[in-house]
Amino acid sequence: MNLGLFLSVSDSLTKQTKTGQLERLIKYYLQPYSEKFNQIYLFTYGDIGKKFSLPKGVTLVPKPKFIPIFLYQLILPFIHFKTIKTIDVNRVFQAPGGLPAVIAKIFFRKPYVVTYGYDYVRFTEIEHQPLLTFAFSLIVPLVLHFADKIITTYKNSLKDYQTISIHNAVDPRVFKPGKNPKEKYLVLSVARLVNQKDQQKLIKIISLSKFKDKIKLVIIGMGPLQKKLQNLSQVLKVNLTIIPNVSYTQLVAWYQKATVFCLTSIIEGQVKVLLEALSTGCACLTTPFIGNMTENNITGLIGANPKQLARQLDRLLSDSKLNFTLGQQARRLVIEQFDLIKMIQKEIKLLQSC
Template structure:
């Protein structure tokens, strides 16, 4: 059987969840059936070095999506691509247009990763994306909540949407924990009798670390704790100022982006996600895979699905400082046997999203789309 050649198109192989998802799919694809080709804009991404060596990796000579259309179109044609896979609305739109201009037989499979919408301007834009999305062969939603949003705001028919959860490479996470180590300057942060609370994500409004800092200040009054924040972003200075105003600056540590965050997760007592909205929330599934208990906001729409409505981790209302602090304190106060039970349940839940299982679902989509 002829192998299916798949072009994976993304803005950059950076530090975000979309890049991590593509990395997990690409690296776990069955090479007896598929040939992966990765195309990005002209950026250096932190996940590039983790892409398997047999992947054809093409970096376009532009940093602007709008200027990549004809270059991408030529690659689709010259490489005789069968499937063009992309994620994120603007990237999806460019991928679909480029494919149409290639005049090839390639099919578009697009992935929607977040619950977007709200203002009339954004909602109108999403309707426009929906019109373009309808030109694709298959639309993949990474959660049931995102599927509902596609139906409501993009006006996509339910039958055209397939829900596939994000792949979590449990094997890779386990290997990185066993073979990796923290940066030496970070090790002393964990050398303490204080409880360690950790979070990871871009320092932006969506992730709402502002609420987390306020909740942490309350937790620290009852249980001596440290908050470790992995990630970078434009709000770092504001968040540091907030920590000073809350009198917890000495207990809050901004340590930036880490290529191997899993060893940090594993050495923490609790992982907290404070987001306002998420598509799936890859990071809490990864935290469960490291054996770390999770507290998350019950935001639209991923956390509740990952944690199965609170069965595998605590959920709290978005922006509710008091409830978040209460949930955090509850986990940090668990007796040893209850804590061990919770950790075991969380690890079992992470297996539901194991990359080898999830990638098989993607492979089925790719094969079906190739013969449409």
């Protein structure tokens, strides 16, 4: 059985290398896939002329130069029709990237499985991207309509479609508690520096904390709001350090030494960085976004506004017993429900059933 893989729109192995995610893709997706499928064709939006160390049986199919991404989505199945004809089932990682799979199904009768991870249209609205909002409002329903199987990562994310639940997940064998003591007032966040992640709120929370003068806030991520966040931290006298993207394995050490992990997003799906923090036993503070897998006072603390979140943060910084207990219960949650190796095997069985 041969498998086709479609990365998210504009994604490539080159980009995943820069964001520190390529190792994760290979280890937890491509390697297990290669053990269950004869041939795997990985369609990306870049990588022409590049070489990567991929598992046996995985063939990289890069986007040709000079073809715009949207046009390429429409003509991909025809440019690579000899390859498409040999594929038994296609896997679309995120719904907005599913146009090639739709066309391959209509013209070549190739089934596909797609993930609906979050409200893509709402995300683009928050980022003030009207063209993408319009495009996704047309593309996503089309991709879902023609899909043979739809994976959702959390309950009630799609009410008008028949779906299969497969959680986002992490490897708790890698993301595990550290042996060294935590850095007492280190507050960590890992996210792109964009409106949707709302790090402005996080900086305001720190400024309202009674431990403000002791807290060291570290945000790992890149994005267009970096200068704005740095300026705000100076105005509010918050000790902020922004670190560019690091590999997913390097993140482990940061989660292990942070006393609190914060995620103050306006909207989220079932976000992987929160799972990573939970898995390491790091006490987590979040906003009540729809895909939140934490339960208030059980596996983390949740607050709706800066004042409430600041009070919750102070609890985590001052009550070491609470901090430890929440971290332990959070790790147990990940081991029981969000083990990546188990989730991938579930996904492979789903693909083989098409």
